[in-house]
Amino acid sequence: MAQFDPRRQPMRFAPHLLTAAAAVTVAMLAGRVYQPAQAEVVPELTALQIASLEARAFDAAGAPxxxxxxxxxxVQIRRGETFEQAVRRTGIGEADASAVAATLSNAFDLSQMRAGLKFETAIARPRGGRGDARLIGLTMRTGPASQLTVSRSFDGALRLRALEERVTHETVVLKSEVRGSLSATAQRMGADAAVRRRATQLFAHKLDLDRDVRAADEFTLVFDRSVTENGRTVDTGDLLYAELKGVVFYRFQPAGAREAQYYDASGKNMRSSMMRTPLDRGFRVSSSFGFRTHPISGYRKMHQGTDFAAGTGTPVIAPADGVVVEARRWGGYGNWLRIRHSNGLESGYAHLSRYGSGIRAGQRVSQGQVVAYVGSTGASTGPHLHYELWRNGQRINPAGIRMDQSSTLEGAQLTAFRAEKARIDRIIAAGGERRPTTLQANVEGLRPAASAG
Incomplete structure (x- = not known):
């Protein structure tokens, strides 16, 4: 215990000093508490970013x-089925199905949805296995770059959001070496089926794609396409340019012509009167025209056609414009097809698995059209196409047929072609071309609701 010292003056705190100190402290604290907050500016999100955030929110939300x-x-809508009936097949109850239908109907008339329309749902099921499942989300594509999304919020309510992706139109310059086959390589590089089919049909006018094309041969394809922000191709245009082993094609549509044709660098139409082979991919010549030992009878006899070994279902294409004469069963030839062309030529196809859509006697066909599919019907040891050519009723060697050329552009048409060729050459030199665009189109089977218009 401290001793009292009469010589030391006692210390005293004036009440007004305590009051002043307390006031200063309160003022300082008040300044901190009530100082206005500075808000940060949040940048706008793109449709793709919004969709990504929603997906992450679903994952983070976990199961109810x-x-x-x-x-x-x-889910895919079946024939004669309503939207509610289709969505109920996921296991959700009637009330849930009605609720999501009512939500979607704010944007589209669901009664106009056609059979075949597809959409994705996210469904949570009862842990005990008893009772109705619950719809957590639904995504329906309404156009090449647009979709509707229904999601369930934390309070159980359904929310509708329309998303529109930005679309870019680009001209693609695809250059590569052949690895395996031309078609397979082009597919790996991003060319769709229509572009690959057009390219192989064009080259088939000048090259035997089975014997003339080898691994490491370089090719170039140029075509238009439209892609979304996430890289999904929503539309592919025509093939503008194709090059393989020195064979070059430029797409050009002369004034007044019904459709575009393909020309070489000088303006000569590259469309020949007869393609070299009736197959454009996945084949090899297994037996040529001439004498051979028959694989079934064992006798040496004349083989009056060319056999192409190919897998069952490989498309067979018409080598030239013509009219179907026969499409029927014919003895050891199995399923048989015969087409009459110009200049006294006819072509025949045997051992087919089936015919192309609409192929029957009297039907007109165009060069490059799929008319049948490879099979092994009749007297056959395996899947292959037996191909024959007649001239004035006599069988001839398909390999010896002359490929006549079409006309060459002249005058104003040649000038216009050279301008288009120069444009394509500039795109190739630049490695491609990109330009933003807008793309709005409703998917077939969906129409806007009357209330939305």
Whole structure:
């Protein structure tokens, strides 16, 4: 205990000093508490970023109480089925199906949806296995770059959002070496089926794609396409340019012509009167025209056609314009097709698995059209196409047929072609071309609701 010292003056705190100190402290604290906050400017999100955030929110939300984690369930509307009936096949109850239908109807008339329309759902099921499942989300594509999304919020309400992706139109310059086959290589590089089919049909006018094309041969394809922000191709245009082994094609549509044709660098039409082979991919010549030992009878006899070994279902194309004369069963030839062309030529196809759509006697066909599919019907040891050519009723060697050329552009048409050729050459030199665009189109089977218009 401290001793009292009479010589030391006692210390005293004036009440007004305590009051002043307290006031200063309160003022300082008040300044901190009530100082206005500075808000940060949040940048606008793109449609792709919004969709990504929604997907992450679904994942983070986990499963509702008593339900399993949501699973993706694809749905396709069947013939004679309503939207509610289709969505109920996922296991959700009648009330849930009606609720999501009412939500979507704010944007589209669901009664106009046609059979075949597809959409994705996210469904959570009862953990005990009893009771109705619950719809957590639904995504329906309404156009090449647009979709509707229905999602369930944390309070159980359904929310509707329309997303529109930005679309870029680009001209693609695809250059590569052949690895395996021309078509397979082009597919790996991003060319769709229509572009690959057109390229192989063009080259088939000048090259035997089975014997003339080898691995490491370089090719170039130029075509238009439209892609979304996430790289999904929504539309592919025509093939503008194709080059392989020195054979070059430029697409050009002369004034007044019904359709575009393909020309070489000088303006000569590259479309020949007869393609070299009736197959454009996945084949090899297994037996040529001439004497051979028959694989079934064992006798040496004349083989009056060319056999192409190919897998069952490989498309057979018309080598020239013509009219179907026969499409029927014919003895050891199995399913048989015969087409009459110009200049006294006829072509025949045997051992087919089936015919192309609409192929029957009297039907006109165009060069490059799929008329049948490879098979092994009749007297056959395996899947292959037996191909014959007649001239004035006599069988001839398909390999010896002369490929006549079409006309060459002149005058104003040649000037216009040279301008288009120069444009394509500039795109090739630049490695391609990109330009933003807008693309709005409703998917077939969906029409805007009357209330939305």
């Amino acid at each position: 109480a008593g339900l399993t984690a949501p699973e993706a369930v694809p």
